[in-house]
Amino acid sequence: MAQEILEASKMKLVFDYGLDEDNKPVYKTKTFNRIRLQASADQLYQAADAIGSLSAQPLWNIERNDTYQIGE
Structure with a gap:
């Protein structure tokens, strides 16, 4: 049966810089x-x-990105 091993973790912070000229x-x-x-x-x-x-x-927003190694 395959197993997953947590190898790395990253935290990404997303900041709001307002709107552009197209209101996006x-x-x-x-x-x-x-x-x-x-x-x-x-x-x-x-x-x-x-x-x-x-x-x-x-x-x-706050995001967490984990990287796993999959193996047996």
Whole structure:
């Protein structure tokens, strides 16, 4: 039976930069690599909230991207 092994985790913060000339929303992202694999959602949220508070633009979204190795 195949198994998955968590290899890496990234946290991506998405900031709202307002609207462009066509009234479409503009978002910019900042990705943080090498996030602790054991970090909980609450811990990531607290870290993202602290980092987001340092920005002039509001924090729009927080994403976590995990990479797994699949094997037997």
